[in-house]
Amino acid sequence: MTTISAEPRTCSVARTLEVVGEKWALLALREVFLGNRRFDEMVRKTGAPRDTMTARLKTLVATGILERRPVSEHPPRFEYRLTKAGLDLYPVIVSLMQWGDRYLANGDAPPMVLTHSCGHALGAVTTCSSCGEPLLARDVRPTPRRENDDDIST
Amino acid sequence: MTTISAEPRTCSVARTLEVVGEKWALLALREVFLGNRRFDEMVRKTGAPRDTMTARLKTLVATGILERRPVSEHPPRFEYRLTKAGLDLYPVIVSLMQWGDRYLANGDAPPMVLTHSCGHALGAVTTCSSCGEPLLARDVRPTPRRENDDDIST
């Protein structure tokens, strides 16, 4: 009875990284979140090679994170807009930024400050949706599975 | 008066991605968060080439995200443990997982469920630390700077 090699774990982290797990993809998204939806702008503000940006945008569109829509017919111009799925990647971007502000700042002020609509500078906290407490790694465990951990029963 | 090219924006997202902005680095971290701290285990569970894993772990250690500590002298064995900085990357991993669960599940159940110490299955919500509201991209704006946006005054 052959067991399918359970080894490389397929989890949602891995799946997500197949799509956005690369510097330029995430930086392109950062720009879109900042309101810059045009190809050249993304290239300039991120520093990505145009080729690479083309490729990343293509997969972001293919996965339904961005939508490429014409914004002018006659000089053919396009805009990349966030879909619902794209908007939901905001926590990823914000947590990356938050971490960088804390640990890569070299004592300088953060290079960019965001303001929340409540009027304060943004600090993001990831919380448990059930109890509302800030999320700490030590408070979280994989839920034990009914079946063998390495094998899925028929 | 030469202005430093303001073009490729240096923000904390970019800085953070220089360190963890790659699939295998994040997947290695996922494993450490799940309690697998050994080289071979990370290789097996992530599917990364051993070479690449070596390289990633090296930079994670160099940046102070992981600590490589001997766990046995005589068969020389090592363990990679999260530092404080490493633990603070938890929100990044969790948001990636969360997003994958929502958008890459194909209607299947999430491949892994986490349980929070409050007793419920983990759903993570990123909130504003000032007002506590769930964070939506549309409620956040870059804080206007005093000086020109592209130039830093002397």
Add this chain to the structure above:
DNA sequence: AGCAGTAAGTCCGATAACTGGACGTACTGG
């Protein structure tokens, strides 16, 4: 003692991806 096995890497050659820069096309505005 001899053999199998594990842990933690290193080394290798083939392939794939990334890179910067030049180029193409389709326009607008002066």
Add this chain to the structure above:
DNA sequence: CCAGTACGTCCAGTTATCGGACTTACTGCT
């Protein structure tokens, strides 16, 4: 007509990644 912008594509050179074999240092079994 010329300069400029937007949105790419094409190229050739460099770098990174990949899977697999190999090394070193042990332990445990027979």
